[in-house]
Structure formats: C-alpha cells, structure tokens
Amino acid sequence: MSKILVAFFSATGTTEAVAKKLAKAVDGDIFEILPVVPYTVADLDWKNPNSRTSLEMKDKSSRPPIVGRVEDITKYDTLFIGFPVWWYVAPTVINSFLESYDLTDKTVIPFATSGSSDMGKTNEELLPSCPDSILKEGKRFSPDVTVEELKAWAEALTSLGE
Secondary structure (H helix, E strand, O other), X not given: OOOEEEXXXXXXXXXXXHHHHHHHHHOOEEEEOEEOOOOOOOOOOOOOOOOHHHHHHHOOOOOOOEEOOOOOHHHOOEEEEEEEOEOOEXXXXXXXXXXXXXXXXXXXXXXXXXXXXXXXXXXXXXXXXXXXXXXXXXXXXXXXXXXXXXXXXXXXXXXXXX
C-alpha cells in the first residue's frame, strides 16, 4: 500500500476545500503550501499587470519562498499537488514546493481549481521542477466535486483500487 500526501496551495480557500476532500478520498496526509508572504486581494488581481501574481507568472524563474516543510517526504510514494490555475498553469509557488524535495521515482499528480480555465500547460511548466518523478496528467475540479468523484479519479491514476 502506498503512502499518499495531498499538498496544496490555496489563495482563497477553494483549493483547500477540494484538497481536504481528496485527502479523505485517498486516505492521505495533507500539507498546506504557504508562501512566506501571503497573497493579498491586490496581489491576486490578475487584471492588474503590476500585481504580484501577474509579475510572478510573467517571470518563469519566479520561486516565491514557502513556509515550513513536509517532515519526511521519503515516506510518500504518491503526491497529489493542488493549486488554483493561474494563467493556464500552476502558480510558481508550486515550483518552489516541488524543487524543495528530491522526488526521484515518486508519482506526482497535479489537481487544480478554477472558475473556467483548464490545466493548460501545467505539466510542461512543472516537469523541470520534478524531473526524476513520474508526473501524471492532472485535472481541474469544480469546488462542488464529491469525495466519491475524487476517489474514482485517484483510483484510475494510482494503485489505490488494487
């Protein structure tokens, strides 16, 4: 039986709610990815080209520092990584998280929330941050996704159903 971690970054609480349901669905541990400097409403204003998120997302090398660490990443075989979709990719704070660990041979599965955007080029942008892992194609979920729907999705991608 594999040990599962559900790690997530949530700017407004939507991704957090889905992550908690997913952790329940897969019987996994949960870890919140927190930036050292929390995002304000002004930071999240995607219509403002000078907002923090706009500037970070324009700079592919941006790596916002994060608070804390997963105590023992070696005990996990599978990591579900959750985030809101920003500019059709994961926020760069997700790259910060992934690059903080040796994820060699671990399965990394992104999941996201968004009002309307799909996963876009998420995997293409995340792959350099976890080059020796098995990066599976992720999926966007609406906030009202059920635990049962998440479990079925996770089982299709992992050995949970065995």
